[in-house]
Amino acid sequence: MSDRKTLQVRQISGHSGTPPGFDTQRDAEVCKLIDTTICIGCKACEVACVEWNDMPFSPTTFDNTYQTMPATRWNFWNLIKFNEHQREDGTIQWLMRKDQCMHCADPGCLRACPADGAIVQYTNGIVDFQQENCIGCEFCVSGCPYDIPKFNPATKKVYKCTLCSDRVGASLEPACIKACPTGCLKFGTKDDMKFIAEERSKQLRDNFGFKDAGVYDPQSIGGTHVIYVLHDAENPERYGGLTKNPVIPWSYTVWKWLFKPVLGAFAMFGLLGVLLHYITVGPRVPQPEPPLKPQPPKKEGSDVQRS
């Protein structure tokens, strides 16, 4: 009940049945829109993420680019991937992409996870790690097509972007959205963000000469709740290795949900089999087989004495 809106009507006097609109709360899927064409690489989102999630200081590296560090870390969930792309005409294009959890509709991490309640997906599409239930096996790392979950050796738990589920649950936008100064980041329902992204892509194609501009929302994992507008949607790999066709290893579908229970049952049938063997065929005993009952002593005249 706690997640219901406080002023939702529960009962109405003199009214039969449930009140109109009861239990019809709208569960809109949320979405973060990242327009890479507007990003100026200011890293306000990086700082906002670290600040809001109260994460310890993480040393940065300098590799002669504007990139803060090579990859995200367990305590650094939001990283601008900075890439210099040389176009065919020789000019340089800066491709900046905000790298974080994509909050997949079909999350590979959740599929791979064997721990009870360690990964949850909310109805609004946010995929959240519950570290208190995490067993630290890192299967989620192998399930993720984006290399997002990061392991903390000290706590033996895995961490990643929560899409600020704590803020979204309180009707606030994620911290990175709040901090973005250019309007490159937008937050709203999936439908709205998808609409804005398509409109913007059309604008880029029609008015700015980016003929391959498009929206990144890969359907191989049922779409994501973080979508990008890219200048070149045909080559998302240019944006710091953004996977074009993300896939979850087949073993996490076929093996985990189908063969595991079936073969586990077969092993149990093995137990049943040996018990049935004992009942129907019986044990093999050393030969000569001992008689079922002890033989009476073979003494002459014993029958006479008994009668």
Added chain:
Amino acid sequence: MSSVVERFDDKARDAFDRIGQNEIHVGELQRHRVYTRFLHWMVALFFFLALFSGFGIYLPWLFRWFTPIFGGGPMARALHPWFGLGFVTFFGLQTLNWIAPMKWTPADTRWMRNLKNTVGGNEKMEPPDTGFFNGGQKAQFWEIVAGSVIYLITGIILWAGARTFGRWAVAVSYVLHDISAIVMLGGIFIHIYLSTIGEPGTFQAMIRGAVSEAWAWTFHPAWYKEVTGRDPAQACEEARQHGRFEGR
């Protein structure tokens, strides 16, 4: 290499014989020495520790009640690879210890072809060419050797994880690791059944190290002939005539 292994095994057998004892009564034969029994029970211990700590990871929705035994999910996850290493280590020593008697022979092939009659209970006694181990035991042994190798390789990949070996290596290892576990789980049911109620008189071979002579000529006639020098069929017939039923 092989002579080094033999010398190591001989030393270990002698050392363990000084620590432990073999309790052999009249009419019995020594079956397994102390070193073999020690390795067997260490393998068994670590096998079940690894099996039970792995159940919760294998099918959490069915076996989540196994994990509290090991102090909860994270602890079970942390201990499982160490239990596995213990299993592989002790079974590795057992492999060295048993590699000579476990060599596959034509008699074992004949034994496997005759499996239907054995399982159906049509044959009271094993074929006369059945030695120290029969074809079934050897198959079980080599299955565990192969399984342990798979366990070790895939287990290390799963232990170090996708960060070291890549996500597809983990995804494949995870399936192979499970298949090995399922085969061994099925094998252990048969192993425990046959060594306890399925073939009475067997269990003490791994407790005291001794089996009755009747057990020996029934289940391993060639081995009986080798250690006693007597003909197993004749010994059985003599026992039948004298009414000595020592099997149980």
